[in-house]
Amino acid sequence: MDYRIVEKEAFQIVGLSYEVSCKNGQNFIDIPKLWEAFNHSDAPSELYSKGDGAIIGVCLDGQPDKETFTYMIATKVTPDEADSEKKYTARTVPAATWAIFTSTGPLPDSLQNVFRRIFQEWFPATGYEHSGGPELEVYFEGDTCAEDYHCEVWIPIMKK
Template identity: 40%
Template structure:
């Protein structure tokens, strides 16, 4: 499968340049992909960002060098892209639970993060319904939360909490009162890969003039785009999390589309979102490869 080979080529590129300053554009180029699409695909398929993966691989190799060779901590820090021994020590301790200097004493436990490998997995036994929609620019108004993208899946915990809090403190009622179409949206925007985080908005389509700064709401302009729209049936948030995974691991690799560099959305119409027959949609902005 072509996308599988492209991901393997990207991993080969990363492994061959762990001692260099790696540019995301060069990694994506090795996979014949745009940087934005490659980063989305990598995260959804592996559960971690590209930068997180590179950090873990570098710290694994750094630990091996400190354990097996007579090298200075400062030399290893510089070799693997750290500006100072202090920043390297902080990252190293977080990854391995001990300081770099302690490794050289021998007899200590270290954590190894092996290179990721991709294998062909036959899927597609379940159909995926979707439609392609052209949509003009529109304005979204809502509350925003920065969440972390880590292998521990923090965002899958924090976003449901954000929804619960927004129901309790009246934010949802406020948004519905100014909504143009009666729906509430979950918007994934402003991905900051190097910081391993993105901004999640609970929002509605509305006129920006309908809000005041005292309400603590933010405005997000969404440009004209082509969207792949996927229906989702089931209790939230499990149903939409599973569908999102299928979109990136099954649908994108089998089509001629890439993720456009603008926010994607979840559309939540009125109803009981905990019901097994609750119906919503996932909107993914797309461009032709």
């Protein structure tokens, strides 16, 4: 798998927040529907104009034993922008060591495949484990249906 390990300081995000069920893989059905609604709204242009050029899908407060988690469609902003934003939810993504994986291909299938491989193949084969922080999907502008579309999956990690 194509990945790199990077240290990042905490940063601010603003965006739309949703409660998602992961029971029986429902998140693999519901999250693409959230993105479909998002993409047909004014939110993408508003968030692109506020952020640093990427839209981020953020899996917050997910735990292996929980049946739901908070999912945000957001963008990275400065602390001042996060404090002044009233239309969107503001959160802090904590400092972490991240394993950053590249996903290539049309969404959502290519991204969902990368997530499965991270948890079924990469974690068991490495000396790392999930650190319990939020997971990020970083989407760059482009045709998300193209065979060569690139995005990233950021997983917070720590040594076993």
